[in-house]
Amino acid sequence: MSTWLDTPTYAAQFNSSEDFNGSVPRPDDFPEIAEESRSYWIREHRIDLDHTQVDTHLPTNVDVVIIGSGITGAVAALRISEKKPELRTALVEARGICTGATGRNGGFIARPECYHLVKTAKIIGTEDAIKLRKFGNINRDMMLDCIEKLGLSEDVDLRLNGNINVFETQEEKDNALEDIKFAKENGFEPEGYYLDPEATTKKFGLDAELCRYGSALLERAGTFYPRKFVHNLLLTALERMPNLTIHPYTPVEAVRKVETPDVQYEIRTPRGTITSKAVFHATNAYAGNICPPLKGSNGVFGAKAHLLALSPNTPGNRDKQLKYGFGYADFWHYLHQRPAHGSFLYGLADAEILNDYDDSITLPTDHPVRAKMAEMLERNFPDWFENLDLSKDVTHDWTGIQGLTMTGASIVGRPSIESPGEFASVGHNGEGMGRCFASGTVASDAMLAYLDGSEYSPPDWFPHCYRRNI
Numbered sequence: 509m510s511t512w513l514d515t516p517t518y519a520a521q522f523n524s525s526e527d528f529n530g531s532v533p534r535p536d537d538f539p540e541i542a543e544e545s546r547s548y549w550i551r552e553h554r555i556d557l558d559h560t561q562v563d564t565h566l567p568t569n570v571d572v573v574i575i576g577s578g579i580t581g582a583v584a585a586l587r588i589s590e591k592k593p594e595l596r597t598a599l600v601e602a603r604g605i606c607t608g609a610t611g612r613n614g615g616f617i618a619r620p621e622c623y624h625l626v627k628t629a630k631i632i633g634t635e636d637a638i639k640l641r642k643f644g645n646i647n648r649d650m651m652l653d654c655i656e657k658l659g660l661s662e663d664v665d666l667r668l669n670g671n672i673n674v675f676e677t678q679e680e681k682d683n684a685l686e687d688i689k690f691a692k693e694n695g696f697e698p699e700g701y702y703l704d705p706e707a708t709t710k711k712f713g714l715d716a717e718l719c720r721y722g723s724a725l726l727e728r729a730g731t732f733y734p735r736k737f738v739h740n741l742l743l744t745a746l747e748r749m750p751n752l753t754i755h756p757y758t759p760v761e762a763v764r765k766v767e768t769p770d771v772q773y774e775i776r777t778p779r780g781t782i783t784s785k786a787v788f789h790a791t792n793a794y795a796g797n798i799c800p801p802l803k804g805s806n807g808v809f810g811a812k813a814h815l816l817a818l819s820p821n822t823p824g825n826r827d828k829q830l831k832y833g834f835g836y837a838d839f840w841h842y843l844h845q846r847p848a849h850g851s852f853l854y855g856l857a858d859a860e861i862l863n864d865y866d867d868s869i870t871l872p873t874d875h876p877v878r879a880k881m882a883e884m885l886e887r888n889f890p891d892w893f894e895n896l897d898l899s900k901d902v903t904h905d906w907t908g909i910q911g912l913t914m915t916g917a918s919i920v921g922r923p924s925i926e927s928p929g930e931f932a933s934v935g936h937n938g939e940g941m942g943r944c945f946a947s948g949t950v951a952s953d954a955m956l957a958y959l960d961g962s963e964y965s966p967p968d969w970f971p972h973c974y975r976r977n978i
């Protein structure tokens with residue numbers, strides 16, 4: 509759990525309770541994604557399902573409808589394919605497959621897990637705060653296990669060379685050390701550890717001034733290609749499930765519960781209505797639009813984030829590769845280099861905007877964040893960047909919508925107790941690669957138990973603060 513709303517960037521924007529109900533676009537109003545505003549991931553990896561499945565006949569009656577085709581929707585499909593492959597399942601997506609946050613993010617898998625621990629423990633208690641911090645590694649291990657079992661390491665460009673967070677201030681460092689101490693005192697031995705300034709500079713070849721407060725390092729962490737992962741999960745589910753259909757460009761306009769006498773749902777789309785026994789909301793920032801209990805202060809709201817891809821521009825760059833994932837100032841800055849001396853992908857959270865859902869528009873060219881990013885690259889990554897000319901050296905420039913919640917906790921389970929067949933895993937607060945795999949699996953298991961008529965309670969390691977009516 510992160511409490512991003514405490515940060516100056518968000519606090520300055522968050523003025524009234526109306527902010528919870530910002531104007532989430534209607535699904536049929538999601539902006540078109542123009543070629544120039546497509547993310548690096550979307551432009552560099554085409555998902556053929558967008559074309560091969562677009563005319564697939566929309567079924568009228570199924571067991572499960574999954575709404576959304578990011579990592580959460582794909583994990584739900586995969587989980588059903590593992591446990592109940594015979595279920596009649598339709599996955600519907602408003603735009604192209606995996607063009608939401610999962611198709612636009614930083615691609616980081618896990619970060620040093622001891623951050624904001626003491627602060628979080630004061631809000632939700634020590635036991636659950638520690639569960640939360642362990643959960644990041646459990647999610648990582650489940651995801652890596654899946655990648656290994658399906659033989660996808662190469663396909664998804666998996667690189668596990670570690671992720672560091674370099675501290676910006678003495679206070680950030682002190683808090684991190686305090687968090688590690690607190691974890692140990694409470695019986696949790698974190699994997700992530702502190703590196704002093706000299707060790708950080710030496711190990712990562714970074715500028716001594718940048719590293720003057722040291723860093724935290726998680727070795728079993730790194731980066732991958734989230735969109736390729738989603739693509740592969742969907743192909744796997746399709747292979748295993750004779751009754752799975754996938755429907756890109758099919759926005760869900762409404763979900764209605766009907767009792768006939770069993771509970772069923774009508775899922776209305778412009779292409780027709782599907783009747784289903786259960787519904788899985790994998791809609792992240794847009795969840796409140798078609799699921800009222802997920803709107804408002806107890807629900808999800810959007811925050812637009814921005815990333816750049818830049819080609820290294822120094823003559824010597826061909827032989828050099830940044831191997832690890834780099835975070836700075838509590839991962840406020842996050843960057844890594846794509847394999848084979850590829851582009852740097854760089855996000856800086858200064859530019860994030862609450863309740864802005866237009867991911868077809870990127871930042872103005874004179875936005876001050878761009879100059880700050882250029883300065884970070886030239887000063888601290890001189891092996892790759894000098895005299896940057898952003899109009900030439902930026903190759904991809906895009907935005908994406910994160911789903912935030914007021915508490916920072918994800919919402920996993922049933923949006924409402926009155927609607928027993930609706931399930932959700934949404935609101936991952938910009939940390940979805942660290943949360944979605946395990947959260948999507950838990951929500952799917954709860955749904956499968958409901959369909960079976962059996963009892964379900966989440967595994968003991970699953971944080972209480974994420975659970976919603978399960």
Ligand SMILES: Cc1cc2nc3c(=O)[nH]c(=O)nc-3n(C[C@H](O)[C@H](O)[C@H](O)COP(=O)(O)OP(=O)(O)OC[C@H]3O[C@@H](n4cnc5c(N)ncnc54)[C@H](O)[C@@H]3O)c2cc1C
Nearest residue numbers: 576578579580602608609610613614760792908939940941
């Ligand atoms: C710019 C950016 C950088 C990020 N960087 C990182 C990072 O480095 N590490 C990390 O851990 N996390 C990062 N995140 C967060 C992470 O990407 C998300 O938490 C995660 O991808 C959420 O996955 P999801 O499947 O739940 O949602 P999404 O990938 O957003 O998928 C939701 C899908 O639902 C569809 N949908 C919504 N409503 C409807 C409807 N009514 N009908 C049909 N379809 C609908 C949407 O079109 C969308 O495709 C970043 C996010 C952004 C935007």
